[in-house]
Amino acid sequence: MKKFLSFFISSILWVSISSAAYGQENDQKSQIQQFVNESINEYQIPGASLAIVKEGKVVFQENWGVQSDGKRITNNTLFTIGSISKPITSLAIMKLVQEGKINLDESIYSYLHSFNYEKENFENEITVRHLLSHTSGISSKDGLEVADLTLREKDSIKKATEILNGVVLNHEPGSIHQYSAANYLLLGRIIEEVSGFQFPEYIRKEITSKLGMDHTVADYRQAIKLGYTPGYQAWFGKPIKSVNHFDNSGVPYGYIASTSSDMIKFIKFLLGNQKLLDQKNFKEYTSPQVHRKEEFYYGLGWRISTSRQDSYLFHGGETPDSRAELFIHPSKQYGFILLTNKNNISDVMHTTYIREGIRNIIERNRVSHIIPADYKLQWITLLTIIIFTFFSFWLVFHLRKHKLITFVNRILGSIYLVLALTIIPILELIVDSPCRTISLYGSDIAILIKCFIAICVVFSIVLFLQDKIIKFVKKV
Numbered sequence: 001m002k003k004f005l006s007f008f009i010s011s012i013l014w015v016s017i018s019s020a021a022y023g024q025e026n027d028q029k030s031q032i033q034q035f036v037n038e039s040i041n042e043y044q045i046p047g048a049s050l051a052i053v054k055e056g057k058v059v060f061q062e063n064w065g066v067q068s069d070g071k072r073i074t075n076n077t078l079f080t081i082g083s084i085s086k087p088i089t090s091l092a093i094m095k096l097v098q099e100g101k102i103n104l105d106e107s108i109y110s111y112l113h114s115f116n117y118e119k120e121n122f123e124n125e126i127t128v129r130h131l132l133s134h135t136s137g138i139s140s141k142d143g144l145e146v147a148d149l150t151l152r153e154k155d156s157i158k159k160a161t162e163i164l165n166g167v168v169l170n171h172e173p174g175s176i177h178q179y180s181a182a183n184y185l186l187l188g189r190i191i192e193e194v195s196g197f198q199f200p201e202y203i204r205k206e207i208t209s210k211l212g213m214d215h216t217v218a219d220y221r222q223a224i225k226l227g228y229t230p231g232y233q234a235w236f237g238k239p240i241k242s243v244n245h246f247d248n249s250g251v252p253y254g255y256i257a258s259t260s261s262d263m264i265k266f267i268k269f270l271l272g273n274q275k276l277l278d279q280k281n282f283k284e285y286t287s288p289q290v291h292r293k294e295e296f297y298y299g300l301g302w303r304i305s306t307s308r309q310d311s312y313l314f315h316g317g318e319t320p321d322s323r324a325e326l327f328i329h330p331s332k333q334y335g336f337i338l339l340t341n342k343n344n345i346s347d348v349m350h351t352t353y354i355r356e357g358i359r360n361i362i363e364r365n366r367v368s369h370i371i372p373a374d375y376k377l378q379w380i381t382l383l384t385i386i387i388f389t390f391f392s393f394w395l396v397f398h399l400r401k402h403k404l405i406t407f408v409n410r411i412l413g414s415i416y417l418v419l420a421l422t423i424i425p426i427l428e429l430i431v432d433s434p435c436r437t438i439s440l441y442g443s444d445i446a447i448l449i450k451c452f453i454a455i456c457v458v459f460s461i462v463l464f465l466q467d468k469i470i471k472f473v474k475k476v
């Protein structure tokens with residue numbers, strides 16, 4: 001009788017606990033669903049895909065919205081994953097390290113015989129590890145100069161590397177972290193030189209096929225065959241269909257295309273279901289390398305939190321028309337991928353807010369407040385241009401009554417002309433990015449700046465020729 005009662009009570013407790021856990025899991029799913037729904041509406045994201053893996057199982061997978069061609073987002077919709085390409089590139093490097101073909105602390109001259117860089121007065125050579133951890137001494141701006149070139153040929157990585165050839169280092173290799181696309185471009189080229197395969201072929205043959213990621217590609221033509229369509233850029237937050245920016249030379253750092261279903265397999269690999277690397281090399285692959293701030297480090301293609309209570313791996317990614325977030329929490333045995341098809345300089349934090357909101361629900365069972373979208377930068381720029389234009393009209397009409405009209409007009413006309421000629425170089429200096437990057441990632445800001453330049457040129461011409469214009473009008 002006692003055994004029966006003990007069994008009966010144990011069964012009741014097990015059912016109760018299981019029901020509570022099931023109820024909590026369902027509650028979390030509905031919370032995540034609602035939170036992401038509200039977030040993509042607030043941030044005007046046309047299409048998104050989210051997948052969550054916990055303890056080796058897919059516990060949530062959902063899609064929202066449409067692609068730019070009107071098709072519904074599905075589990076197998078291709079998105080460019082931006083800088084989440086970097087952990088895939090670094091995995092390929094570690095595979096070659098494991099095979100004894102690459103040494104992380106060997107100079108890159110051992111693998112790239114035709115590539116040269118200017119060391120200035122620095123002593124250290126750039127190593128493979130320096131490239132992986134963004135401590136090569138190549139600046140962020142120099143990286144952006146060779147990024148997003150929309151090259152589509154098979155040897156695009158080689159061509160972009162040739163453009164980078166002769167780059168001047170601005171810091172001693174190994175001394176500081178400077179996030180630069182150039183580092184992973186060079187890693188892509190090293191993979192090609194060492195393996196004897198084009199980068200997309202090596203990734204398919206040695207990485208994605210072995211992980212079962214059959215819809216993950218590193219080549220424009222293959223992406224098109226699998227139904228890839230470009231995403232959206234933005235005008236004051238409003239999504240605008242993008243032209244196709246897919247760049248074959250950029251796949252090692254930002255243009256690998258994948259799906260939420262394929263990224264589930266990558267997450268499972270990162271959570272321990274892996275055979276690609278042995279324990280030693282996997283530990284190296286996911287280890288911190290260079291301190292960034294507080295308890296955050298950059299590793300070999302990873303951003304890493306080393307907090308004892310909350311250690312995790314993550315990486316965000318963006319192209320001109322997509323944003324993505326990958327989050328891996330090994331000790332809590334869960335991870336997730338968020339893919340979206342819209343981007344702009346003002347959208348940069350939106351997917352980060354969503355990522356942290358999802359974490360908050362999973363780890364604390366709390367729903368975060370949705371942080372409102374902020375487009376102050378665009379509105380301030382527009383307002384400045386409007387005020388500047390009205391001031392310029394006032395100035396022109398006011399100077400009609402001035403006796404020194406020719407002398408004053410020449411001075412003011414020169415000022416307007418100097419403004420037109422220097423606004424872009426000044427802006428490039430302030431944001432430490434080339435003009436092309438500003439146009440790609442802040443298309444609305446770029447259009448407003450072009451309008452400002454046009455206004456400066458027009459008023460410069462009017463001021464230089466105002467006396468002649470007045471005489472002509474009087475004659476008429």
